[in-house]
Amino acid sequence: MIPTDSPFHPDNAAGYQAWRAAKLAGYPTCGEDLIVKVRDPRELSDAEYRAIWQRIAKTNMAIYATDLGEAEDKEALSLLAAQFGLTHLDANWLADEDGISSLTPHEEDGQKRGEFIPYTHKPIRWHTDGYYNPPERRIWAMALHCVRAADAGGINDLYDHELAYIALRDANPAHIRALMADDAMTIPARIDEQGVARPDEPGPAFLVDSGPQHFPTLHLRYTARTISIAWKQDAATLAAVQALDALLHSNPRGVFSLGLAPGMGVLCNNILHTRSGFSDRPEHRRLLYRARYHDHLRNLRG
């Protein structure tokens, strides 16, 4: 349930307008504005910390640039994330044993992972991470760290889901109501050899998390893919989903396109993102670390 005084509550017009004005004031206009150079990601200086937090607070994301280059240093990523309250990693069976996934192409080596798009050279359409996770395993935040870049492509488009919320609510508040419904989307049952491994799981697309440690936080579960998600088949939901699809296709203001260079990464509150297709070489495979968390980004030096 969303508190009625939350700006995200569809009936709170005054609260929404005030939040919207503050949100859009001084919003960055290009991806470069999000980049913060950091000397040592394991231990940020106060100035670096403030610069990263300022971007996260405004846009739900920040890009950091280190001198790590192609060093395969997962610990640096973990320690950086922990400084913003990210400590509970999602256990995903494709992740490495430490819980951080090494996203690199596996199509040719016969590994099972190569059947999943993140482990290929293919483009990935707009989505938020872990939209299929059950409520107790929501991915509130995630980090991507580039170890080796592609020779060409592999560009990430990033879009603050709060901007998507604003665009949809401004177009028609009914879109928000539809996407906040408890049965807006259903993750289809997963069937294994023994029968049903997990039943159909309905849930909202937009939701507000108001845990004890943080402000009510807007979250979006979404994928542009149609095979792994079933939208409610009523006029209001279909209109809302179509409006969101059209918005993302229109390359709206606030979409940042970034090619992460080695040593660079993204910290975000699980914003909308894509990846373009890419090419690399067997002896120099693109490698990104991906860490998904059950925590929200928090300012621990506030």
Ligand SMILES: [Fe+2]
């Ligand atoms: Fe993703």
